[in-house]
Amino acid sequence: MIGLGPMGRAMTRVLLRAGHPVTVWNRTAARADGVVADGATLAATPGEAVEASGLVVLSLTDYQAMYDVLGGATGSLAGRTLVNLSSDTPDRTREAANWAAGHRAGFLTGGVMVPAPMVGTEAAHVYYSGRGELLDSHLAALAPLGTPKYLGEDPGLAQLMYQAQLAVFLTTLSALMHATAMLGSAGTRAAEALPELLASADSIGDILRAGDENPGAALDAGEHPGDLSTVTMMGATADHIVETSRSIGLDPALPLAVRAHYRRAIADGHGGDNWTRIIDGIRGPR
Numbered sequence: 001m002i003g004l005g006p007m008g009r010a011m012t013r014v015l016l017r018a019g020h021p022v023t024v025w026n027r028t029a030a031r032a033d034g035v036v037a038d039g040a041t042l043a044a045t046p047g048e049a050v051e052a053s054g055l056v057v058l059s060l061t062d063y064q065a066m067y068d069v070l071g072g073a074t075g076s077l078a079g080r081t082l083v084n085l086s087s088d089t090p091d092r093t094r095e096a097a098n099w100a101a102g103h104r105a106g107f108l109t110g111g112v113m114v115p116a117p118m119v120g121t122e123a124a125h126v127y128y129s130g131r132g133e134l135l136d137s138h139l140a141a142l143a144p145l146g147t148p149k150y151l152g153e154d155p156g157l158a159q160l161m162y163q164a165q166l167a168v169f170l171t172t173l174s175a176l177m178h179a180t181a182m183l184g185s186a187g188t189r190a191a192e193a194l195p196e197l198l199a200s201a202d203s204i205g206d207i208l209r210a211g212d213e214n215p216g217a218a219l220d221a222g223e224h225p226g227d228l229s230t231v232t233m234m235g236a237t238a239d240h241i242v243e244t245s246r247s248i249g250l251d252p253a254l255p256l257a258v259r260a261h262y263r264r265a266i267a268d269g270h271g272g273d274n275w276t277r278i279i280d281g282i283r284g285p286r
Contacts (some may be wrong), residue, residue: 001040001057002049002069004031006116008059008086011145012040014120018144023052027069047073055138056082062074063088063096078104081134083142085126090163091154097130097155106134109155111162112146125149129157160181172201176252178245185248224273232271237264 004026043049100107107128124146151157183193238259264281
C-alpha cells in the first residue's frame with residue numbers, strides 16, 4: 001500500500017483484518033505509525049514496498065504522484081499489478097496504463113465510492129477497469145475493500161465513472177450549502193435547515209424513478225416527453241433562484257450555471273420538452 005492518507009490507512013486496516021500481510025510506504029513516514037502498530041510492515045523506500053508483493057495498491061493525490069513515487073522503482077515493476085485508486089482524468093489514467101505496460105507491469109484503475117470510514121463495510125463498492133484477468137487474479141485481496149464492480153478493458157472507464165459520481169456528489173454538496181445560505185439569510189439556522197434539505201436530496205432518486213425503474217432508457221432513445229416538468233417550467237424556477245440569490249446577497253455562480261442549461265434548451269426550441277433535454281447543451285457546449 002503506497003499512500004497513507006485517511007483512505008490508504010483505512011484500506012490497510014481492512015486488508016490486515018482480512019488476513020493479508022501488508023507492506024506500506026508513505027512520503028511522511030510518521031503516518032504509518034498507526035497501521036504498523038496494527039501489523040503492517042513499513043518499507044524504507046517505494047522500491048522496497050513494490051518488491052514486497054505482486055499487488056501494489058496506490059492511494060495518492062493524483063497520477064503525477066505515482067510517477068513521482070515510483071519513478072525510482074521502475075526496475076521492480078515487472079510482473080506486478082498496480083491498482084491505482086487515485087483521482088485524475090481518464091486520459092491521464094490511460095497514459096498511466098501505457099506507462100505501466102512499458103515497465104511490464106499490469107495496471108488496474110479503481111474508484112472507491114465511499115469515504116474512508118466506510119471502506120470494508122457492506123456499503124462499500126469499488127469500480128475497476130483494465131484487464132479483467134488482473135482483477136480476477138487479485139480478487140481475494142481487493143474484495144474486502146468493497147464490492148468490486150468491473151466496467152471493462154478501457155483503463156479510463158473506472159476513472160470516468162468515479163468522476164461522474166463525484167460530479168453528482170460535489171454539485172449536491174454545493175447546492176446544499178447554497179440552499180442553507182438562502183435560508184440563513186432569513187434567520188433559519190443550519191441545524192434547522194439541513195434536515196429539511198437533506199430529505200429533499202434523499203428523495204431525488206425516488207422522484208426520478210417514479211413509474212420507471214430505469215429513467216435513463218428514455219435518454220438513450222432521445223425521448224424527452226414534456227408532459228410533466230418541461231424545460232420552460234424548470235427554467236422559470238431557475239430564473240427565480242438566481243433572482244432570489246442576488247436579492248439576498250449570495251454568490252449566484254451555481255444557480256447561474258444551472259439557469260444557463262435551461263436557457264440554452266429554450267433558445268434551441270425545446271421549451272416544451274422534458275427537463276432532461278438540457279443534456280443536449282451539456283453534450284455540445286457552444
